Amino acid sequence: MTDLVDERLRAAIVNGELALGQQVSEAQLAARMGVSKTPVREALVRLKADGLVEIHPQRGTFVFRLDGDQVGQLCRYRAAIETAALRESMLLAPQSLAGALDERVHAMRKAERARDQKALALLDMEFHHQLFEHCANPYLLAGYNVIRWQLVAMRHRAPITNAVSSHQVLVQAIGQGQVEQACQLLVGHVLDNEQRYTAVCTPPG
Incomplete structure (x- = not known):
């Protein structure tokens, strides 16, 4: 039951059914899903570990929201670990x-x-995940998973508008061995996301 609740809540956050920064209630979620509060509470703990919710004692539980500084930090961190994964992948299996x-x-x-903006968001995520699939370094993948779900949620809210052209040039450089x-x-590609992600994290009004 916890797995099912986790899946439904995760999808609701990623797809925008639950807004960034929105407060969520265990009781209301349990009633809406027709379950007890226990699996909801356990699912929220999992989502907290993945960075999708924030649990504040005496205040409540909220869908994550990043401020401008945090978005910048996330993008720079992502650029660092993806670049490290790319270097290892190009040494190990560049053509693959x-x-x-x-x-x-x-x-x-x-x-x-x-x-199909939803498909583009998913493909964008799959594209970058290949860097970690091919580098054979579990520590880099673990580092990526720290921010993975926040990236998924922001990608769905702010899909890239030049997906093919921005990714194609990268594929060409990799194929030519130009590390x-x-x-x-x-x-550059990763840092270009900062403005879009900051915009979706900014409260309306």
């Missing part, structure tokens, strides 16, 4: 990495034509 990334770019092109150029492109 380039092939996996190219597959995602082709899928992005189809999603762009269909104007430094690929790293520079990746850092």
Whole structure:
């Protein structure tokens, strides 16, 4: 039951059904889902560990929201670990990495034509996750998982508008074995998200 509640709440946060910064009530969530408060409480603890909710004693539980400084810190952290994963991947399996990334770019092109923003957000996440899949360094993957779900939630709220072109140049540099150029492109690509993510985290009005 906890797994089911976790899945439903996670989807509600990621897809925007629950707003960033919104307070959530164990009792109300339990009533809406037709379960007791125990699995809701356990699911919220899991979501807290993944950075999707904040639990404040005496105040309540809230969907996460980052301020401008935190968004900047997240983007710089992401750039650092993704660059490290890219370097290791290009040493270990550059052609396999380039092939996996190219597959995602082709899928992005189809999603762009269909104007499927949800699919683009998912493909964007899959694209960057390939860096960790191919580097064979579990510590880098663990570091990425610290911010993974917050990134998913913000990607769905602020999907990238130039998905194909911004990712294609990176694939080309990787395929040509240009490590430094690929790293520079990746850092620029990641940091370009800061303004969009800050906008979705800013309270309306």
